[in-house]
Amino acid sequence: MNPFLAIRILKLGVKSLLLHKLRSLLNMLGILFGVGSVIAMLAIGEGAAWEAQQLVKRLGPTTIILRSEKPSEENQSATSTARMIVYGLTFEDLDRISGTIPSVKIVVPVRKVVKEVWREGRRTDVTLLGTIPKYTDVTPAKVKVGRWLTDFDYRDKRPVVVLKEDTARTLFPAQSPIDKVIRVGDTAFKVVGVMGPMGTGSAKGRSSADIALGAYTPLSSLRERFGDINAQRSAGSFSIEQVDVHEAEVQVDAIPHVLPVAKNVRTLLAKAHPKKDYSVFVPLEQLRLAERQAAIWTIVLACVAGISLLVGGIGIMNVMLATVTERTREIGIRRALGATKKHIMSQFLVETLVLTLAGGILGIAFGLGLPPLVNLFAQVKTHTPLYALLLAPGISLLVGLLSGLYPAWKAAGMDPVEALRHE
Secondary structure (H helix, E strand, C coil), X not given: CCHHHHHHHHHHHHHHHHCCHHHHHHHHHHHHHHHHHHHHHHHHHHHHHHHHHHHHHHHCCCEEEEEEXXXXXXXXXXXXXXXXXXXXXCHHHHHHHHHHCCCEEEEEEEEEEEEEEEECCEEEEEEEEEECCCHHHHCCCCEEEECCCCHHHHHCCCCEEEECHHHHHHHCCCCCCCCCEEEECCEEEEEEEEECCCCCCCCCCCCHHHCCCEEEEXXXXXXXXHCCEEEEEECCEEEEEECCECEEEEEECCHHHHHHHHHHHXXXXXXXXXXXXXXXXXXXXXXXXXXXXXXXXXXXXHHHHHHHHHHHHHHHHHHHXXXXXXXXXXXXXXXXXXXXXXXXHHHHHHHHHHHHHHHHHHHHHHHHHHHHHHHXXXXXXXXXXXXXXXXXXXXXXXXXXXXXXXXXXXXXXXCHHHHHHCC
């Protein structure tokens, strides 16, 4: 087609649409909401997948987290001696896991004890995390200042600690804590390092690395100074608990082995703990679940977006058919002056495509503005992929083309003589 003729047809199409501004605007709304829904749908799906990937990345795709869980009140009598509650994972459990499951590389235990820590008049409750030097090999914990626990610290049961960043800021607000001494009861601990900031996982995916006011110390040192029995007083109550291991990080040698190892771990623990005083969290399972949920969301929202685009396309077709009827005499005059069927059909197709293109552009703006609002009010992570900005307007143009073909064909097929007689 001659480019000058194409420009002329485009100008005529735009001029015809501007004669009925409100009607044209209402027709664009269907396309606008449809395109916006497609972009928002993809943004929500991508956001869910991204959040799951971040969780797995932070906790480790080859990591399985085991936790001790206090039994319910009705089961405590069966696991209690006098006033002492005995529950949770044991060192024997961890030895069986590392010794009987071939794909397990290492099992890192963590014991937690909440103690009042003080230094020069500053006091705060801190969670002491007793662990082994290989803890940093299986968690995102990284030293920011100083050093991490060594094999010599563990072997010699040295009273040394590595503080969490918030703990260091609380106890040492204006100076470096390295080589300083803090006191926990009657025991003096030497500060040898400070951990860097770490992200916070979901409630289910939290690990010992997410505790803000905490301090790491060799597990051997913790057991030596505070024993295996933990006495706690809170809200007027007093309880005595015996828990060997509050948490354990199991590292698997390869990602394909994670789910089979998790199944074996659950089977092994189920035999040793009939009261199920433990839990098993697998970040890789969380990723698979999030991917399935994201796929379901994508399908549901795609249906909603498709219905919106379908309604918008039907609306445009309906209006264009009415327009053909209104402009029957105009079509007859143009045919009498030499316009071909191709020219008439092109004009109505151009009008339809202009409507859908304008609706698609506005829909992109709407779609880009919707995900931040979802993130703000629904607290749902969103991430708008680049392909969504190309896919959505492409679909809208296809809908516009299909909805405009029949009205354009009907207009082009009119008999010029009968069109001129139309009142």
